[in-house]
Amino acid sequence: xxxxxxxxxxxxxxxxxxxxxxxxxxxxxxxxxxxxxxxxxxxxxxxxxxxxxxxxxxxxxxxxxxxxxxxxxxxxxxxxxxxxxxxxxxxxxxxxxxxxxxxxxxxxxxxxxxxxxxxxxxxxxxxxxxxxxxxxxxxxxxxxxxxxxxxxxxxxxxxxxxxxxxxxxxxxxxxxxxxxxxxxxxxxxxxxxxxxxxxxxxxxxxxx
Numbered sequence: 001x002x003x004x005x006x007x008x009x010x011x012x013x014x015x016x017x018x019x020x021x022x023x024x025x026x027x028x029x030x031x032x033x034x035x036x037x038x039x040x041x042x043x044x045x046x047x048x049x050x051x052x053x054x055x056x057x058x059x060x061x062x063x064x065x066x067x068x069x070x071x072x073x074x075x076x077x078x079x080x081x082x083x084x085x086x087x088x089x090x091x092x093x094x095x096x097x098x099x100x101x102x103x104x105x106x107x108x109x110x111x112x113x114x115x116x117x118x119x120x121x122x123x124x125x126x127x128x129x130x131x132x133x134x135x136x137x138x139x140x141x142x143x144x145x146x147x148x149x150x151x152x153x154x155x156x157x158x159x160x161x162x163x164x165x166x167x168x169x170x171x172x173x174x175x176x177x178x179x180x181x182x183x184x185x186x187x188x189x190x191x192x193x194x195x196x197x198x199x200x201x202x203x204x205x206x207x208x
Contacts, residue, residue: 027138027148031127034144036170040199041066043171043192045074050184064189067199070207085207133157134164145169 042065048057062076071087085092094101127136127148134150134157141147150164162178171192177185199207 027136028127028131030138030140031146031148034146034169035172036194038194039068039197041171041192041194044190045187046190047185047187049186052181052183065199065203067203067207070199070204073203073206083206087207130164130166141167141169143169 042063044063045061047060049059050057059079060076061078062074064075065073071085074084074086076082076084081095083094085094090103090105092101092103127138130136130148130150133153135153137149139147139149145168147167148165150166152158152161159180162180162182164178165174165176166172167174171189173189175185175187177187179185
């Protein structure tokens with residue numbers, strides 16, 4: 001499976017490892033007021049992962065489709081073409097040429113149902129959902145921008161993550177994940193578009 005699918009597996013801990021707490025109301029409200037709520041969001045991503053012992057970061061690029069009622073299509077174009085589709089009940093990883101396919105069924109692995117919520121929380125800037133497992137601090141930035149700092153609440157999560165940071169404006173623009181071993185993953189979103197507001201026929205088929 002590709003690095004993005006591995007990252008999802010680790011991020012599942014955010015929503016299944018510890019009980020829920022509440023974030024400060026003012027912090028949640030600020031992000032809720034500034035982040036757009038859209039049915040379908042499309043864009044491009046670039047991901048860099050800095051790994052101890054490697055001089056250069058591991059890089060990947062591609063595009064994504066986020067549909068509130070269906071899930072996320074995460075298409076990696078470089079360095080190796082592949083696609084991950086996340087829905088409420090499954091994660092599907094496949095090569096674009098159809099040469100290989102791996103599917104994880106949420107009905108057999110109930111924790112997989114948390115992945116949909118994780119993706120929406122990270123890509124939609126859902127402070128309330130993320131605050132279930134992290135202490136949340138929000139900074140207001142100029143031009144309706146914001147930055148969200150997250151630190152683990154539980155010792156178990158602290159063994160995996162040192163910190164997580166999201167920043168953006170109307171949309172989430174960047175996610176930075178710092179692991180306990182100090183490996184750092186940065187995901188940058190660009191060319192974001194809310195139109196067309198419905199999935200195309202091809203996009204719909206890729207969710208199936």
